[in-house]
Amino acid sequence: MMLPASTVDIFSDAVLEDPWPTYRALRDLGSAVWLEPTNVCFIGRYADVRRALNDWQVFSSAQGIGFNPVINAAWDEALICQDPPVHTARRKLMMEALGPAALKPVADTIEQRASALVDRIATMGTFDAVSDFALDLPVGVVMDLIGWPHDVRPALLDLASGSWNAAGPANARMEQGLSGLQEMMGLLSNLYDKERVLPGGFAAKLIASSRRGEISRETAIGMLAGYVVAAFETTISAMAAGIQLFADNPAEWDRLRTDPRLAMHAANEIVRMETPLQSFARVTTQDAELSDGSVIPAGTRVVVCYASANRDERQFEAPDSFRIDRREKQNLGFGHGPHGCAGQNLARMELTAVFGALAKRITRFECQGNGVRALNNISRSLARLPTLAVAA
Secondary structure, three states, rough: OOOOOOOOOOOOOHHHHHOOOOOHHHHHHEEEEEEEOEEEEEEHHHHHHHHHHHHOOOEEEEOOOOOOOHHHOOOOOOOOOOOOOOHHHHHHHHHHHHHHHHHHHHHHHHHHHHHHHHHHHHHHHHHHEEEEEEOOHHHHHHHHHOOOHHHHHHHHHHHHOOOHHOOOOHHHHEEEEEHHHHHHHHHHHHHHHHHHHHHHHHHHHHHHHHOOOOHHHHHHHHHHHHHHHHHHHHHHHHHHHHHHHHHHHHHHHHHHHHOOHHHHHHHHHHHHHOOOOOOOEEEOOOOOOOOOOOOOOOOOEEEEEEHOOEEEEEEEEOOOOOOOOOOOOOOOOOOHHHOOOHHHHHHHHHHHHHHHHHHEEEEEEEEOOOEEOOOOEEEOOEEEEEEEEEOO
16 A cells, blocks of 8 residues: 655654644554655554564664664664664673663662752752753763763763754754764763773773773774763653643642652653653665555665654553553553663653652642743753742
């Protein structure tokens, strides 16, 4: 069957501000929709997105997960641009630092930092949900876990912010993102060559593995770059989004305050609703038949849209409603299959700790005017969100 086509540009300012109506319209057109402005095929229904994430043999990452050839060449050694078996071996290295066993000693640090953060927010009253709140745990915990030297941390954070833009199609945001990415790669190369990282962290272990010849210098730097980009912006995005969602849904905040054990469920629902990483590309290695019978030809670059899948009414009841006691299984905000987010355990720990702590101290949130979006080709995040926290 012929694939339906659309003239919508999913990377335009208007769509990035509020993508949900566009995603729904594309889902309603079919399992696969050809996007004429970018010459890629959009996959947005839950069943098809999940299948694509699991079936790496047909939906391959090895030709890059971006939408332009420059970024796909630059990220050639990044973990997210590898298929098994290469991906399997490299991911094992990363999971040694980010798996449940490795993160167990970090749990107390996260709880203590979350408690101190909430004390500050309760004292401040009016705060910015991004700069005063969302930056704290991802920066404080992850920077130490990876082992970045203190003097480069501000620069890494600045360079990580907006880096996902480089993975978009040719537009002004992509050009800006590439510029920042080149600077970041230069900084990481310098840290690698001079071994200027803190002992005991993930970066030091990765560099040691490279020195032993287990992975190349380029692979080590590529893996570090992937973690810099993924670790900060996505968790920061979810933290700030959680404040906005609870401000807009006070009954759900009351529910969490009544039962703080729902904090883990709340973390998952925040990620489902906002999906900090909206989509990645894949390339089909053979003709791929989707759930409605449509066939994507071999060699097609596709948009695998996690964000659309997470609002698919075929999978989730009232998908646009924020419900922290939602029981539907497996939202795709952390990906799925071989490329499921390596840092998802850490992200869940941080989100659960901080919203659980807030539930004990804050009676409600009120957004002070409209938040400002940081428009990005790939990620969804806020730049500013002035908020009032009313302490108990």
